[in-house]
Amino acid sequence: MPNLATREAYGKALVELGKENRNVVVLDADLSKSTKTADFAKVFPERFFNIGIAEADLMGTAAGLATCGKIPFASTFAVFATGRAFEQIRNSICYPNLNVKIAATHAGITVGEDGASHQSIEDISLMRTIPNMTVIVPCDDVETMAAIKAAAEYVGPVYIRLGRSSVPTINDEHTYKFEIGKVVKLREGKDVTIFATGIMVSEALKAYEMLKEKGFEAEVINIHTIKPIDAKAIVESVAKTGCAVTCEEHNIIGGLGSAVCEVLAENKPAPVVRVGVKDTFGESGKPAELMKHYGLTAENIVEAALKAMSKK
Numbered sequence: 001m002p003n004l005a006t007r008e009a010y011g012k013a014l015v016e017l018g019k020e021n022r023n024v025v026v027l028d029a030d031l032s033k034s035t036k037t038a039d040f041a042k043v044f045p046e047r048f049f050n051i052g053i054a055e056a057d058l059m060g061t062a063a064g065l066a067t068c069g070k071i072p073f074a075s076t077f078a079v080f081a082t083g084r085a086f087e088q089i090r091n092s093i094c095y096p097n098l099n100v101k102i103a104a105t106h107a108g109i110t111v112g113e114d115g116a117s118h119q120s121i122e123d124i125s126l127m128r129t130i131p132n133m134t135v136i137v138p139c140d141d142v143e144t145m146a147a148i149k150a151a152a153e154y155v156g157p158v159y160i161r162l163g164r165s166s167v168p169t170i171n172d173e174h175t176y177k178f179e180i181g182k183v184v185k186l187r188e189g190k191d192v193t194i195f196a197t198g199i200m201v202s203e204a205l206k207a208y209e210m211l212k213e214k215g216f217e218a219e220v221i222n223i224h225t226i227k228p229i230d231a232k233a234i235v236e237s238v239a240k241t242g243c244a245v246t247c248e249e250h251n252i253i254g255g256l257g258s259a260v261c262e263v264l265a266e267n268k269p270a271p272v273v274r275v276g277v278k279d280t281f282g283e284s285g286k287p288a289e290l291m292k293h294y295g296l297t298a299e300n301i302v303e304a305a306l307k308a309m310s311k312k
Contacts, residue, residue, distance in 0.1 A: 003166035007105040009141035010162055011036025013148035014073060018044045024152060025065055027051055029058045029076040034164075035105045037075050055080045059088035059100070066098040071152055074100060078107035078120035078161060082127055094132045094157050101151045102127075103160045108249035109277060109294060110165040110199060110287040119282035125254025127159040128227040134180060135226040137161040137248075137256075139201035142171035143224060146178035154180060161198065163249075165287045168202045170222075181225045183233045189219035192305045193237040193244040197223050197256045200247035200275070203291075206298035211305055218305060226256055231263045238264060243271040243308040247301055249291075252276035271311035273304040 017024045018040055025047045032038040032050060041048035051058045055076055062072040074081070081104040082089070093100045109119045128135045134156060138144040144162065151158040170186070186201070187208050196204035201222045211218045219237055223229065238244050244264070246257040257274035264270055277294050291297055 003168055004141040005164060005166045006138050006141060006144040006162040007034075007036050007164060009144035010103055010105070010148060011039035013145045014040040015043050017149065017152050018047065021071065021152065023069060023071050025049065025070045025072050027058055027062050027072055027074045029053055029055050029080065031076055034077070035075040035103070037073070055085040056088045059085045059102075060092050062100045063088075063092040063096070063098050066100050072100050073103055075103045075105065077118060078104035078123045079118055082120065082123040082159075086126060090130050094130045097132045097156055099155050099157070101158045101160065103148070103162060105162040106164045107161045108163060108199065109282040109290045109296075110163055110249065112165065112287045112290065113284045115284040116281040121251045121277045121282065122254065123161060124226055124248070124250050124256065125258070128254075128259065132157055133227065134158045135161070136180070136224060137198040137226060138224055139196075139198055139222055140167055140170045142169060142173045142176050143178060145173070146176060147224065150178050150180055163199055165199075167199050170202060170205065178224070181228045181230055183230045184222040184224065185219070185233075186222055187218065187220035189217035190241060191216045191218060192309050193219045193221060193241045194247065194301060194305065195221050195223050195234070195244060195256065195260050196247040197226065199249050200296065203296065203298045204247050204301055207301035207305065210298060210302045216305070216309070223256060226259055229259050229263060231267065234260055234263045235268045238268050238270045242312045245273050245275060245301060245304045245308050247275045247296075249296060250276055251279055253279055271308050273308040275301055275304050
């Protein structure tokens with residue numbers, strides 16, 4: 001499987017969108033080479049705006065453009081987009097329900113050597129708590145391309161979480177279909193459901209094979225849309241398997257794990273074990289080493305699945 005970072009796919013998707021729709025505009029906070037919005041800037045310089053290192057202005061300007069009928073994609077690193085500009089996103093974008101797309105890159109601990117100050121592990125939690133916000137976390141380049149196009153067609157605020165590091169391509173670009181708010185079932189199973197998002201989807205598929213060798217059939221579901229979450233699919237799967245594991249490159253508080261637990265607590269109580277960063281800040285290191293250090297590997301998912309099954 002070829003490897004490509006979701007931020008790379010974002011840059012390619014923007015160029016395609018720009019050719020298809022003249023209302024698409026792109027804004028950045030002086031990080032266009034890293035966020036890959038520079039790809040769009042090269043082709044459509046008149047529709048690209050570098051706001052500078054001023055994230056609050058980035059969101060406010062995007063909101064203003066949305067009121068004029070444009071479809072703005074605002075980009076910077078996730079830690080700055082959701083942290084530094086939270087109030088502008090809340091009051092200037094989501095409160096008036098404006099058609100702004102926030103595509104935030106360098107999310108999670110796989111930012112690597114940049115360390116804790118740049119490793120956003122709270123962004124999903126922050127964004128899904130705001131009314132009117134849709135939250136999407138693509139798992140590979142194919143899903144990213146599809147998600148960016150779907151976000152452009154959707155009317156309303158959207159947060160798209162993207163990564164710095166390359167990830168395996170899981171989906172077939174010729175057959176893959178993306179729908180906001182609908183899960184993608186990757187493997188059928190009866191013993192445990194593994195819900196995964198983003199970079200953790202590929203780890204969940206590895207865990208599936210490892211569990212199969214142990215005689216267990218895991219159901220693997222990619223939850224690319226954290227909000228609105230596909231409650232029906234979650235309940236149906238756990239009704240069959242009786243327990244679940246959630247996997248995310250994010251704090252276990254407030255992200256996918258919390259969202260799934262909320263759905264199950266109200267509809268189908270069952271044992272859930274959360275795999276994610278356990279409420280601690282990250283540190284500098286190579287992405288693969290950090291994934292192992294923080295318990296975000298296929299082996300950790302297998303361990304969590306065995307634990308969940310033992311609680312049935």
